[in-house]
Amino acid sequence: MSDLITKFKTLSISSPALSREQNAFNTQWQSVLKSGQVEQQLDQMNLFLRDNTFLVSTLQPTETDVEVFEAVLPLSKQLVSSTKDVKDVYAKYRHVFRWVDYLQNLLAVPSGDQLTLNHDLELPREIIE
Amino acid sequence: MSATLVINGKAPVVAYADLIAARIANNAKPESVKVEFVDDKKAAPSTFNGSTENTFQAIVDAFPQVFIDSNKEETAKWIKIANEELVIKNFQKLSQSLEHLDTQLNLRTFILGGLHYTAADVACWGALRSNGMVGSIIKNKVDVNVSRWYTLFELDPLFHEAHESLTKSLQELKKAATSGKKKEVHKA
Known part of the structure; x- marks a missing residue:
């Protein structure tokens, strides 16, 4: 078991019974994890987190959030550090970054390992066509 | 002694934020606030x-252990926005206010950031819940x-069942009132 999951379990966040829909989301993200395709699914994940605060569409984060977060944190840091146009990356992955930021604070990831996020960076308004 | 909150179900802007705040306080400690309902167009919301002044702030201030305010100034700012800008029915003005809120939520899960909702979220959510203009705007994801x-808050019974509890209590009030009338008729 990963350290982050162990940490998550100590937070005593209740895990409610999942609805059928939430179960389907859970299965979906678990299979992404198993396939090792997290990076390829990042756009899809951003889209999902646009409409849902957490990955299983729950009120509070679940273990699946924590497991996926573990894979996404290094990817997000890489995205931010490897670009000249930070604003562009923020705009494209704003929902993933919002979610990463929530989890890194929840799990008290050491500040040196965190994704550094400027919460007040002015981003273009997102419009759904 | 416990506190008392009276909600007017017929107010032009129903005080959902106050009702939800009381529900949150009661959830943390049962019977913290006695909630009553009236059905009177002329009464305060x-x-x-x-007191009918700044009721939401007063409830929040009465329960500092429940509404933990790390930033009083920011909280007060958003309560003001909720009361003045999110309850309006003018579509154009409301759109601007929602855009402002949308920007704040770009990289934040809750209005003031952080890991848990604060009074700012309760105030704004309650204001939007009371505003008949808002339902379709939310549904159509105008402000994503x-x-x-x-x-998210619709998943929380303390928030989404507030309306149900209000309607139910108002129906009971009406029932009580009509059964009273019948009695009078019978007497006559």
Whole structure:
């Protein structure tokens, strides 16, 4: 078991019974994890987190959030550090970054390992066509 | 002694934020606030411990252990925005206010950031819940972040069942009133 999951379990966040829909989301993200395709699914994940605060569409984060977060944190840091146009990356992955930021604070990831996020960076308004 | 909150179900802007705040306080500690309902177009939207002024702030201040405010100034700012800008029915003005909220929620899960909702979220959510203009705007994802944020609270019974509890209590009031009338008719 990963350290982050162990940490998550100590937070005593209740895990409610999942609805059928939430179960389907859970299965979906678990299979992404198993396939090792997290990076390829990042756009899809951003889209999902646009409409849902957490990955299983729950009120509070679940273990699946924590497991996926573990894979996404290094990817997000890489995205931010490897670009000249930070604003562009923020705009494209704003929902993933919002979610990463929530989890890194929840799990008290050491500040040196965190994704550094400027919460007040002015981003273009997102419009759904 | 416990506090008392009176909610007017017929107010033009129903004080959902006050009702939800009381529900949150009661959830943390049962019977913290006695909630009563009236059905009177002329009455104030809500009365907390006898006062009709700044009721939401008064409830929040009465329960500092429940509404942990790390930033009083920011909280007060958003309560003001909720009361003045999110309850309006003018579509154009409301759109601007929602855009402002949407920007704030770009990289934040809750209005003031952080890991848990604060009084700022309760105030804004309650204001939007009372505004008949808002339902379709949320549903159509005009402001994507606002829609995501608003939908999260619909998963929380303390928020989404507030309306149900209000309607139910108002129906009971009406029933009580009509059964009273019948009695009078019978007497005559």
